[in-house]
Amino acid sequence: MSWTGEALDHKIPLLRSMDALSKAAIHAVRLFGDTESKRVFTTVGAEQEYFLIDEQYYFERPDLIATERTLYGAKPPKGQELDDHYFGAIPERVQAFMFEAERELQRLGVPVKTRHNEVAPNQFEIAPLFENSNLGCDHQQIIMQTLKNVARKYGLVALLHEKPFAGVNGSGKHNNWSMGTDTGVNLMDPGDTPSENLQFLFFCTAVMKAVKKHQGLLRASVATAGQDHRLGANEAPPAIISIFLGAELSAAFGAIESGTPVDAGEAGFLGLGTEVLPKLPLHGGDRNRTSPFAFTGNRFEFRAPGSNMTVGFVNAVLNTIAAEALEEMATELEGKIEGGAAFETAVAEVIKAHYVENKAIVFDGDGYSDAWQDEAAERGLLNLRTTPDALPELLSEQTVATFDKYGVLTKPEVEARFEVFTEQYVTKLNIEAETAALIARTQILPAGLKYLALLDEVPGAGAKALKEEAETLVDDLVVKIKALEAANVNHPHTDDLIVEAKYLRDDVLGAYAEVREIADKLEAIVPDDYWPLPRYSEMLFIK
Numbered sequence: 001m002s003w004t005g006e007a008l009d010h011k012i013p014l015l016r017s018m019d020a021l022s023k024a025a026i027h028a029v030r031l032f033g034d035t036e037s038k039r040v041f042t043t044v045g046a047e048q049e050y051f052l053i054d055e056q057y058y059f060e061r062p063d064l065i066a067t068e069r070t071l072y073g074a075k076p077p078k079g080q081e082l083d084d085h086y087f088g089a090i091p092e093r094v095q096a097f098m099f100e101a102e103r104e105l106q107r108l109g110v111p112v113k114t115r116h117n118e119v120a121p122n123q124f125e126i127a128p129l130f131e132n133s134n135l136g137c138d139h140q141q142i143i144m145q146t147l148k149n150v151a152r153k154y155g156l157v158a159l160l161h162e163k164p165f166a167g168v169n170g171s172g173k174h175n176n177w178s179m180g181t182d183t184g185v186n187l188m189d190p191g192d193t194p195s196e197n198l199q200f201l202f203f204c205t206a207v208m209k210a211v212k213k214h215q216g217l218l219r220a221s222v223a224t225a226g227q228d229h230r231l232g233a234n235e236a237p238p239a240i241i242s243i244f245l246g247a248e249l250s251a252a253f254g255a256i257e258s259g260t261p262v263d264a265g266e267a268g269f270l271g272l273g274t275e276v277l278p279k280l281p282l283h284g285g286d287r288n289r290t291s292p293f294a295f296t297g298n299r300f301e302f303r304a305p306g307s308n309m310t311v312g313f314v315n316a317v318l319n320t321i322a323a324e325a326l327e328e329m330a331t332e333l334e335g336k337i338e339g340g341a342a343f344e345t346a347v348a349e350v351i352k353a354h355y356v357e358n359k360a361i362v363f364d365g366d367g368y369s370d371a372w373q374d375e376a377a378e379r380g381l382l383n384l385r386t387t388p389d390a391l392p393e394l395l396s397e398q399t400v401a402t403f404d405k406y407g408v409l410t411k412p413e414v415e416a417r418f419e420v421f422t423e424q425y426v427t428k429l430n431i432e433a434e435t436a437a438l439i440a441r442t443q444i445l446p447a448g449l450k451y452l453a454l455l456d457e458v459p460g461a462g463a464k465a466l467k468e469e470a471e472t473l474v475d476d477l478v479v480k481i482k483a484l485e486a487a488n489v490n491h492p493h494t495d496d497l498i499v500e501a502k503y504l505r506d507d508v509l510g511a512y513a514e515v516r517e518i519a520d521k522l523e524a525i526v527p528d529d530y531w532p533l534p535r536y537s538e539m540l541f542i543k
Helices: 011-031 055-059 062-067 092-107 133-153 198-213 215-221 247-258 312-338 343-361 370-379 387-395 397-405 411-456 461-489 497-523
Strands: 040-046 048-054 112-117 123-128 156-159 175-181 293-295 300-302
Touching: 011 040, 011 133, 011 175, 011 198, 011 312, 040 123, 040 133, 040 312, 048 055, 048 133, 055 062, 055 156, 062 411, 092 112, 092 123, 092 133, 092 156, 123 133, 133 156, 133 312, 175 312, 198 215, 198 247, 198 312, 198 343, 215 312, 215 387, 215 397, 247 343, 312 343, 312 397, 387 397, 387 411, 387 497, 397 411, 411 461, 411 497, 461 497
Parallel strands: none
Antiparallel strands: 040 175, 048 123, 048 156, 112 123, 175 300, 293 300
16 A cells, blocks of 8 residues: 555455445345345456466577567467367476476465366466455466466466467456345345346346446456557457357347247257257356356356456455445345335346446457447447557546445546556556567567578579568668667657657557568578577477
8 A cells, every 4th residue: 555545455445345336235235035144246257367387488589588479470380270289188398387386376375276277379268266355366466476486487487468479269268257135145146037036136236237338447457568468359258348148148138128028938959869968958058168157057257357467456446336236226126115015026127227238248249350340339339449449448438436435446546546557557668669679670670681681692593582572671670670779760759658658559569570470481491400498389389
């Protein structure tokens, strides 16, 4: 905390938000006849994705050491196209690392359950059991540090950057979030017939209302320099926040909106085509992997947090905005009941009104498509593509008022976070740009010049053609390096951090991208023993 008492960490706002949500949720469950529960908890289970590479390659890459992502690297002939890593066996050395990491986490009291390969080569995942949000967020920090510590014992380095390698999937941290009473009732569990479970539908509607109203704040809560390489790519949630409900839940809300009963029918089963194998229940939850905020059976899964983020602030935001929506809906419901309306009629009216008001946030299509960009704009949804676009949402009157009303963050505490997050963005991009310029000038350019000198010694038309190709790239590289260095030097220093952030995003990142484009072309033609950096084909495929 600060000298004058402001909270400057992620834990205090999280604890405050849990109190706020509990108070609002207890108000709501009392109206549904729950007289026993004294507190409502939010639970978190944050899946952790990460990359592993051999430490030899890590220490041969100055960009990985300085920024934890590769600033250069030509696309290898084989990437993740065959899905052979995703669906293959866990490599032996990696499995040994996983076993020891899990044992260490158990010794530290962190319950983890899931281990598997992820989509990209050398990408993996570990997932904890659901816990109280306070404990779950603490344990996420321990998981990240344990992965890094244990990996070194096996000659590996764990990379938690959201996008350490271009051209393959990045890493996120799916934040599974739910609410439950201290008597053991999961308020996000629809049970066997979701259409008849008014309490569940009431709480689910509150979540929709919260996400619709505060979509900009949710996007800002996951905005970082690394996230700008991941969000919106065909591998991760789009930058547009939307909710996926699934067929059954969508049908239930549609029936409430139209006033027509829906026949829930018998739960679906997955036929396997042989009587030897039992019928398996067909999961009614989400399999739309393009949705950033999806209902997944008995919880909502916020898929936008990045791999190396703490989820404390993210969950403080979720708790706070849900508390606001629940309080508003509970107060409205209470007024209808006191006015003489029948309970079920009153609940249905409240759910219908708020669903209709906020259903623009519900989307079940392809979140990666260009058509969704246009449709989202028509619906009035925000498309905050980059961190400088998103972070100002923290300072909006709506955000400040909500945090203040529920005692989660004061205005100075919100402003402090905005300044810190923006400064981190500026600092990280500046480090990346200067590192990129240094590597290009002192390693990649000399490799190109050595290759040209080699071709000078080789007679023949073939060598002449190769030299012309390389010479053009080297000349272009010199020009682009100088442009990048000039962009770094001309970095404006003002009191307006967003001005700096936008300069780095638009001018510096653009200059770096042009250097990388040429450098990656050079990598494809320079002999392997001349190239100074480990290639993607080595780092991603040597287990």
